[in-house]
Amino acid sequence: MSLHVGVDVGGTKVLAGVLDADGRVVRTALRSTPGRRVSPGMVEDALTEAVAEVADGRTPDAVGLAAAGFVDVDRERVMFAPHLPWAGEPVRARLEDRWGVRVVLDNDANCAAVAESRLGAARGATSALVLTLGTGIGGALVLDGHVLRGAQGMAGEFGHMQVVPDGRGCECGRSGCWEQYCSGNALLRFARARVGVEPTMLTDLCGGRPERLTGPQVTDAAEDGDLVARQAFASVGESLGRGLAALVAAFDPEVVVVGGGVSAAGDRLLDPARAALARHLVGADHRVLPPVRVGLGADAGLVGAALLAEEASAPGGAQMRAPSSNGSRGSRGIRATR
Amino acid sequence: MSLHVGVDVGGTKVLAGVLDADGRVVRTALRSTPGRRVSPGMVEDALTEAVAEVADGRTPDAVGLAAAGFVDVDRERVMFAPHLPWAGEPVRARLEDRWGVRVVLDNDANCAAVAESRLGAARGATSALVLTLGTGIGGALVLDGHVLRGAQGMAGEFGHMQVVPDGRGCECGRSGCWEQYCSGNALLRFARARVGVEPTMLTDLCGGRPERLTGPQVTDAAEDGDLVARQAFASVGESLGRGLAALVAAFDPEVVVVGGGVSAAGDRLLDPARAALARHLVGADHRVLPPVRVGLGADAGLVGAALLAEEASAPGGAQMRAPSSNGSRGSRGIRATR
Structure with missing residues (x-):
């Protein structure tokens, strides 16, 4: 039986996982990300440990990496990552050499889009706009099952579309980037500013210390009827819909998928977004509005990375890539070094 | 020798043309567009006259139509056009029946993008973002030689991306749509507001009547050193670059092409745009900025339509389309009805 591992390499944690036949x-297996100021090798060690644990003594057929950073168009290197010590690192080949197994690499938002396209809310659509609302905004456009990579592998950076001139x-x-108004950070900023100011259960939830308030707490409070928490989602949802209007006018996707942690609020976030999309989309009276759907949960990146690994090791797969020539010099199998 | 006619069906004029072997x-042949409140048949009459004149007694192998309006995803109908009496009209089949020749239809900005991709500033690029700055903004993304059409044929509507909340x-x-700040109309608004107010040769050019000022006059005045005219292009160029930053972040195109009437100003428009793009594009330090080039002139739509006609009648062409079944019932050849 084949074994494909997906790894989400984020700014705070490394999460490796394996899918069953239904995806x-x-x-x-979870590890902390060692941080930005360590050697690249330390991140590779954490990756190795997580993959070894989840592989449980077996050698995977392939490992897919979903990296929180800019990946080059050849999907060989992480060019730049705000929370990782990788800057132009040839991550794919190095881990392939170290592990002696096929490794594929992509940006985490691209991996999430692959997961939505194969198994999630964009399944069956010929085109999909996929957003991941976490700390910031990750994004990708999927056309005929393929992520639009762009000339330099940098397409899908929607979060830094300026929506307010000289804004935040x-x-x-x-300044004025979309993700300053539409993201987990934007949600927390809205909510924290009201802790201790307006009557809200958020004050108790964070013990009166707004900086301790978390996104899931705001989601729970909204669920429990807290007005301030609901306003926070309405505000982020409105910004979401306005930005979507620009992107839908540009791409005309068949479906829009919103995943990531913030999307756990479901229609509380998406209903105001749908309303704002209908108000702000040009020609809305002359077209069908694309559905705006909730995406897969926080593990979409991992799932997409595992699917890419699976596709890479399938015979004749489009993503197939021969192991680098010196792959056999690497230690066979994956063993934690510590 | 084969004959392929391209027709630009605009809001004020119908322009038919034929290309030589070099494109x-x-x-x-030029006709006025009869306007919006006439019967669809009257626009078809004007088209027929223009095509007949340019065909000069011969029967074209195919005719391409570049329509200033929303074209459906099957490229059969003009769904909506602000300056034409077409609303859901099956324009392609009707003219094919009337003329007895193969007819292809597309949106005018898409046709211009085809022209840029085959013969213009995007030639050889695997991806290109093409803008047409006229009264408003027309746009298209070309990927591997194909225009991204979108799920409903409505992709590329960049002009109505909101760039200023509650703006113009x-x-x-x-409100606040990009084309309110970046278009021929935006240029004229800037210039007209200064006629009779600031020292500028524009005042003489329009006889002191700002409403008579034209875009080409502003272009000429800028060329002759007029400061106000130059400021008008700098303002529109700045807005152009800001909007391009959002679109380049989203698409990561290999090249950006700016055509249409406003682009006749060349670097006077594009230099401030390039500077604003470099300032506002996320990750500009970690990527190569795409070149921003001047596109083909005002006849790009016509040229693209003629190229689509050529491709449609080529054996095995990707755009090939059989004449509708009752095509033979149409009058053979194209003759003006008046």
Whole structure:
């Protein structure tokens, strides 16, 4: 029986997992990401441990990596990652050499889009716009089952579309970026500003310390009827719909999928987004509005990476890639080094 | 020798033309567009006259139509056009029946993108973002030589991306649309507001009547050193670059092409656009900026339509389409009815 491992390499954690035949995650292994100021080798060690644990003594047929960073168009290197010590690192070949198994690499939002396209809310659609609302906005356009990669592998960076001239400052160094108004961070900013100011159960939930408030707490409070929490989702949802109007006008996708942690709120987020999309989309009276659907959960990146691994090792698969020539020099099998 | 006619069906004029072997327009025929409140048949009459004149007694192998309106995904109908009496009209089949020759139909911005991709500034690029700056903004994304049509044939509507919340009112009924800041209309609004107010040769050019000022006059005045005219292009160029930053982040095209009447100003428009793109594009330090090039002139739509006609009648052409079953019932050859 074949074994394909998917790994989500995020800024705070490394999560490896294996899917069953229906694409459900059946086994996972978690490690902390060592951080940005360590050697690249330390991140590779954490990856190796997580993959070894989930592989449970077997050698995978292939491993897929979903990296939180810019991946080059050849999918060989992580060019830049805000929370990882990789800058131009040839991650794919290096891990393939180390492990002696086929490794495929892609950006985490692209992997999530693959998962939505194969198994999730975009299944069967010829085109899909997939957003991942987490700390920021990840995005991808899927056309005929393929992620639009762009000339430099950098397509899908929707989060830094400017929606307010001279608006809120963004970590990217510019201002007014969409993700400053539509993301987990935007949700928390809205909610935290009201802790101790307006009557809200959020104040108790964070013990009166707004900086301790978490996204899931806001989601739970909204579920329990808290007005401020609901307003936070309505605000983010409105921004979501406005931005979607620009992207739907540009791409005209068959379906829009919104995943990531913030999407756990479901229609509380998506209903205001749908309403804003209908208000702001040009020619809305002359077209069918695309459905806006909730995506897979927080493990979409992992699932997509595992699917890419599976496709890479399938005979004649489009994503197939021969192991690098010196792959056999790597230690056979995957063993934790510590 | 084969004969392929391209027709640009615009809001004010119908322009038919024929290309030589190098893709240059060698013969044109012009008619006024009868307007919006006439019968669809009257527009078809104008088209027939223009095509008959340019065909000069011969029967074309195929005719391509570049329509200023929304074309359905099957490229059979003009669903909606602000300046034409077509609303869901099956234009392609009707003209094919009337003329007894193969007819292909597409949106004018898509046709211009085809022209740029085959013969213009995007030639040889695997992906191109093509904008047509005229009264408003026409746009298309070309991927591997094909225009991205979208699920409903409505992709590429970049002009109504909201760039200023609650900004300038737009003809589309919304506000803050990009084309309110970046188009021929935006250029004229900027220039007209300064006629008789600031020292500018534009005042003389329009006889002190700002409403008579034309785009080409602003272009000429800028060329002659007029400061206000140059500021108008700098303003539109800045907006162009800001919007391009959002689209380049989304699509990551190999090249950006800006055509249409406003682009006649060349680098006077594009230099500020390039500077704004570099300032506003996320990750600009970690990527190569795509070149921003001037596109073909005002006849790009016509040229693209003629190329589509050529491709449609080529044996085994991807765009090939059999004449509708009752095509032979139409009058053979194209003759003006008046």
